[in-house]
Amino acid sequence: MSCENPTTDPDALMNxxxxxxxxxxxxxxxxxxxxxxIRHAVYCKDCFFPLLKTKFxxxxxxxxxxxxxxxxxxxxxxxxxxxxxxxxxLGSTVLLDLVHKSYFSHRKPRESGGEVEAVPEQQxxxxxxxxxxxxxxxxxKKAAVCYVEVAGAxxxxxxxxxxxxxxxxxYDDFEFVPLKIEDAFNGEWWESVDQCPSSSLLNFDxxxxxxxxxxxxxxxxTPLERLHTYLSRLPSPTAIPSxxxxxxxxxxxxTAHSTSSSHLLLGTSLTSLSISLIASVAMGGGFGVSEExxxxxxxxxxxxxxxxxVGVRVVRPLRDVVNKECATWAWWNGLTVVGxxxxxxFKQTIGGLTKDFIIGxxxxxxxxxxAIARTCGKLTPKDEAGGQCVMxxxxxxRGMEIWKQRISVRSLxxxxxxxxxxxxxxxxxxxxxxxxxxYACHATMTSKxxxxxxxxxxxxxxxxxxxxxxxxxxxxxxxxxxxARLFGPADKVxxxxxxxxxxxxxxxxGEVWRNVELGREEMRTAVKDxxxxxxx
Amino acid sequence: xxxxxCALCNTSRPILKRPKTGQQICKSCFFLVFETEVHNxxxxxxxxxxxxxxxxxxxxxxxxxVLAHIMKTLNDRYNYGLDLFLLSIDEGITGxxxxxxxxxKQNQKEYNLPLKILSYSELYGWTMDDIVAQVGRKNNCTxxxxxxxxxxxxxxxxxxxxxxxxxxxxxxxxxxxLMNIMRGDIARLGRxxxxxxxxxxxxxxxxxxxYTYEKEIVMYAYFxxxxxxxxxxxxxxxxxxxxxxxxxxxxxxxxPSAIIDIIHSGEAFEIRDExxxxxxxxxxxxxxxxxSSNDLCKACTLLEGLERxxxxxxxxxxxxxxxxxxxxxPDNLRTIPFFQMNTVGNSGPSPSPNPxxxxxxxxx
Numbered sequence: 001m002s003c004e005n006p007t008t009d010p011d012a013l014m015n016x017x018x019x020x021x022x023x024x025x026x027x028x029x030x031x032x033x034x035x036x037x038i039r040h041a042v043y044c045k046d047c048f049f050p051l052l053k054t055k056f057x058x059x060x061x062x063x064x065x066x067x068x069x070x071x072x073x074x075x076x077x078x079x080x081x082x083x084x085x086x087x088x089x090l091g092s093t094v095l096l097d098l099v100h101k102s103y104f105s106h107r108k109p110r111e112s113g114g115e116v117e118a119v120p121e122q123q124x125x126x127x128x129x130x131x132x133x134x135x136x137x138x139x140x141k142k143a144a145v146c147y148v149e150v151a152g153a154x155x156x157x158x159x160x161x162x163x164x165x166x167x168x169x170x171y172d173d174f175e176f177v178p179l180k181i182e183d184a185f186n187g188e189w190w191e192s193v194d195q196c197p198s199s200s201l202l203n204f205d206x207x208x209x210x211x212x213x214x215x216x217x218x219x220x221x222t223p224l225e226r227l228h229t230y231l232s233r234l235p236s237p238t239a240i241p242s243x244x245x246x247x248x249x250x251x252x253x254x255t256a257h258s259t260s261s262s263h264l265l266l267g268t269s270l271t272s273l274s275i276s277l278i279a280s281v282a283m284g285g286g287f288g289v290s291e292e293x294x295x296x297x298x299x300x301x302x303x304x305x306x307x308x309x310v311g312v313r314v315v316r317p318l319r320d321v322v323n324k325e326c327a328t329w330a331w332w333n334g335l336t337v338v339g340x341x342x343x344x345x346f347k348q349t350i351g352g353l354t355k356d357f358i359i360g361x362x363x364x365x366x367x368x369x370x371a372i373a374r375t376c377g378k379l380t381p382k383d384e385a386g387g388q389c390v391m392x393x394x395x396x397x398r399g400m401e402i403w404k405q406r407i408s409v410r411s412l413x414x415x416x417x418x419x420x421x422x423x424x425x426x427x428x429x430x431x432x433x434x435x436x437x438x439y440a441c442h443a444t445m446t447s448k449x450x451x452x453x454x455x456x457x458x459x460x461x462x463x464x465x466x467x468x469x470x471x472x473x474x475x476x477x478x479x480x481x482x483x484a485r486l487f488g489p490a491d492k493v494x495x496x497x498x499x500x501x502x503x504x505x506x507x508x509x510g511e512v513w514r515n516v517e518l519g520r521e522e523m524r525t526a527v528k529d530x531x532x533x534x535x536x
Numbered sequence: 537x538x539x540x541x542c543a544l545c546n547t548s549r550p551i552l553k554r555p556k557t558g559q560q561i562c563k564s565c566f567f568l569v570f571e572t573e574v575h576n577x578x579x580x581x582x583x584x585x586x587x588x589x590x591x592x593x594x595x596x597x598x599x600x601x602v603l604a605h606i607m608k609t610l611n612d613r614y615n616y617g618l619d620l621f622l623l624s625i626d627e628g629i630t631g632x633x634x635x636x637x638x639x640x641k642q643n644q645k646e647y648n649l650p651l652k653i654l655s656y657s658e659l660y661g662w663t664m665d666d667i668v669a670q671v672g673r674k675n676n677c678t679x680x681x682x683x684x685x686x687x688x689x690x691x692x693x694x695x696x697x698x699x700x701x702x703x704x705x706x707x708x709x710x711x712x713x714l715m716n717i718m719r720g721d722i723a724r725l726g727r728x729x730x731x732x733x734x735x736x737x738x739x740x741x742x743x744x745x746x747y748t749y750e751k752e753i754v755m756y757a758y759f760x761x762x763x764x765x766x767x768x769x770x771x772x773x774x775x776x777x778x779x780x781x782x783x784x785x786x787x788x789x790x791x792p793s794a795i796i797d798i799i800h801s802g803e804a805f806e807i808r809d810e811x812x813x814x815x816x817x818x819x820x821x822x823x824x825x826x827x828s829s830n831d832l833c834k835a836c837t838l839l840e841g842l843e844r845x846x847x848x849x850x851x852x853x854x855x856x857x858x859x860x861x862x863x864x865x866p867d868n869l870r871t872i873p874f875f876q877m878n879t880v881g882n883s884g885p886s887p888s889p890n891p892x893x894x895x896x897x898x899x900x
Contacts, residue, residue, distance in 0.1 A: 238791045281717065282787050282794050286801020350794060353786045361718075361779075371720040378722055379805040397804055406576055407747040407796065408557050409569040412544050439800055447793040448558045 036328055039366045045332060052321060052329055056098045060317035063294070064139065064263070068313075080262030080310060082140035084174070085252045086147050088164050088338035091318055092267030094326045096145065096171065097335055098317070099265065103139045104173040140263070144175040146255045148248045152182050152224050153231060154343060163338045177255055184247040185230070186223035190480040193258035202483045204433050206233045207474035209446050211433035213486065216477060226477040233476045236449035238349040242283060243444060245351075246392050250481060253297050253393070256312040268316040271323040271362055274372040279354040285440035287381050287397040293319065293373070297393065300485055322362070322369065389438035390485040396438035433478075436486070544569065555751040555792050563759055570756050574744050575610050581731045583742050586617030589697040591652075593688055594622045594643065596636025599703025601643065601764040602753050603745060607701065608647045620647075621695050625687045626655035627680060628663025629770060636765040654691040656683055660839055661870050668771055671847040676771055678851055679842075682834045686826055690875060692739045704743040707750040707784065710798035715780040722807055723815055729802035738827055749795060825875040835872060843869050 034042030385395030841849030848855030
């Protein structure tokens with residue numbers, strides 16, 4: 001490691017390697033003149049295409065069959081359909097093109113229509129495959145492309161669904177599934193993805209770290225109004241893009257599930273993967289850092305009788321491909337990149353700062369992004385998960401509240417006795433969201449900015465909550481899957497105080513109803529300290 | 537509108553907003569929670585046992601000055617029963633250490649704690665000024681860092697202490713987590729969030745300020761009117777760490793909990809078993825007995841390079857090869873004294889006489 005003073009010695013930070021290794025000839029064919037330099041290696045145009053395709057397949061194909069990391073030569077037999085998450089950005093544009101070129105164009109539809117059935121592993125290379133060439137057949141029977149439009153969340157942002165649709169329809173073989181970010185609060189969408197409808201809604205008090213929740217009567221609000229209320233109450237600018245990301249992820253996962261997809265592919269490049277890994281660590285998501293690379297999502301029970309839940313494997317086939325390679329692929333193939341509009345104020349969030357930092361590093365030191373991804377690939381959670389977070393539905397660690405209480409004294413009452421494990425700000429008999437959240441989601445909902453509020457000049461610009469322009473209530477609606485879990489059999493992930501075991505069991509057994517059936521007056525009494533106005 | 541009151545005692549006027557929690561609190565509540573949180577960290581992690589001899593790594597900077605004050609305060613308040621010492625390393629950088637060592641000597645008088653100052657020249661025969669004169673400004677941090685780590689352990693062994701506490705704060709830990717991820721240092725990433733590290737052959741070392749924000753340490757020093765020096769090293773600010781530090785400060789400005797969130801992340805993951813198995817085993821240096829991953833420890837390799845006029849020997853693989861190619865190590869080469877853990881039982885005498893007298897400080 002070099003450690004000189006960079007102000008006096010420009011080469012002090014790290015020795016800058018020459019851009020061209022030794023010659024201008026392609027290092028692959030060793031004949032043609034090179035057209036592109038990728039991490040100090042020179043390639044010609046003809047060699048670049050197979051190179052990228054190989055990197056793409058290498059990151060995807062070992063994870064196509066049900067048992068991952070099987071032999072490379074084994075026939076590809078996914079147990080379901082394919083869903084591609086498409087944002088219109090560079091990575092997903094390249095991903096869509098690569099998937100189409102590699103597995104759909106010039107390939108026959110797979111034999112046997114109808115329901116997708118799981119293919120047992122022993123049949124994958126069985127007698128039935130002997131007379132057909134799997135290389136001539138499509139790998140997945142059906143493929144859909146899902147786009148989540150976030151324009152509703154931010155005023156003045158252009159709805160690009162039509163542009164996206166044109167791109168997707170230019171490929172014959174993909175079905176287009178357009179969604180809106182506010183669908184996360186939409187009961188109709190929830191039913192459309194084959195989930196049991198909730199007859200009621202839940203609100204939670206975002207001003208209290210314990211996040212107590214209540215039955216809501218705000219059914220009059222539209223999904224978009226609920227989304228606005230949710231985003232406008234978040235305590236920091238950082239929380240807004242991070243919440244949009246979580247909502248988008250869950251919308252994609254449930255869509256994958258409802259389209260019987262065994263695989264959800266995302267166009268995360270090595271560059272964006274490194275950014276999300278560092279940002280995730282910086283937002284307290286260390287426990288789930290390996291999930292950022294590869295994840296197997298099994299939906300919580302839907303509540304529909306007899307339904308067999310099948311998991312969705314999220315794969316990022318461009319995770320070894322840097323942005324420069326994506327851009328080159330798109331340019332040389334003449335692909336149209338719709339692009340993504342940046343969330344206003346994004347630069348001052350943890351995600352935005354991390355992006356600027358990593359992209360700056362990548363420009364001068366291209367190996368840094370792969371070092372980050374490689375390092376994080378060697379990590380694993382230290383403890384067993386205590387359950388699944390109701391918000392992001394990733395594995396969550398136990399003991400978050402006790403840990404927080406131990407490291408920072410937030411009330412003089414805490415000083416009277418040693419930390420006992422009683423969560424902060426516990427309200428007797430009031431069910432709360434906090435024990436069902438992972439550390440990162442809890443921080444997103446509770447960790448305040450050093451500035452006044454996220455709607456201030458530095459944060460992402462949000463519409464004013466339309467629930468009631470005069471009332472600034474701290475009660476915030478919950479996404480549909482969170483409500484469904486809290487009404488259903490959610491697992492608490494945080495360690496409980498044994499003396500409160502009774503109430504915990506009630507929640508665990510799906511008996512939340514008994515605790516939340518509060519009259520309006522009781523509700524007001526329970527939250528009056530947290531309401532800034534008594535109008536609600 | 538009534539004046540705002542302290543979020544904790546609800547009686548006094550708040551004078552600060554805690555960076556860690558965002559609460560607006562008064563001065564006396566700040567002292568109380570600051571001290572209590574460090575006490576909680578110490579007791580939860582069971583860092584000490586009554587009768588332990590503990591050296592405070594004292595540089596005269598803000599962290600170690602506040603650490604010395606806090607350790608003395610908590611030891612008296614909660615009856616930890618510790619024998620406290622101050623241990624300082626003098627790198628031999630003209631104009632850099634002189635003032636801060638004066639601060640340490642002042643602490644020695646104020647808290648009535650024994651002080652040991654161990655210098656690079658005493659231990660290695662080289663001051664940092666000498667080293668920079670030979671190697672130039674490039675890579676001199678490698679020498680300083682490696683030499684300081686050993687010097688602290690050796691100084692502690694000379695004092696016969698069981699434990700060294702250092703002033704590493706939450707910002708330092710968070711920054712190290714980020715830095716180790718970015719440069720792929722798996723071995724350090726695995727251990728950098730541990731509050732206490734102890735190898736078989738090293739003295740226990742811990743960080744009671746692991747969860748304490750740097751800004752709060754500064755506030756504490758300010759309100760307690762503690763004096764300290766914040767001199768930057770004249771030779772080389774650690775540039776790589778500088779990148780990570782600037783980035784961390786930006787993250788903290790965006791959301792102050794980022795520091796503690798990164799530490800939480802660092803504590804939540806570990807290195808996968810199959811990766812751990814591929815790591816080098818720890819052994820002891822064949823020349824000086826200090827812990828090492830190779831036959832020779834890094835300090836001995838660096839020192840040999842200096843002595844033989846091949847300063848790159850301990851820095852690059854090429855340098856090592858050149859050193860080996862230059863022939864065997866001369867017999868009369870200056871070496872570092874053999875390292876021996878010099879643990880002292882709670883009641884028994886020191887197993888070996890301590891040849892290194894304590895510094896008496898300016899008062900003699």
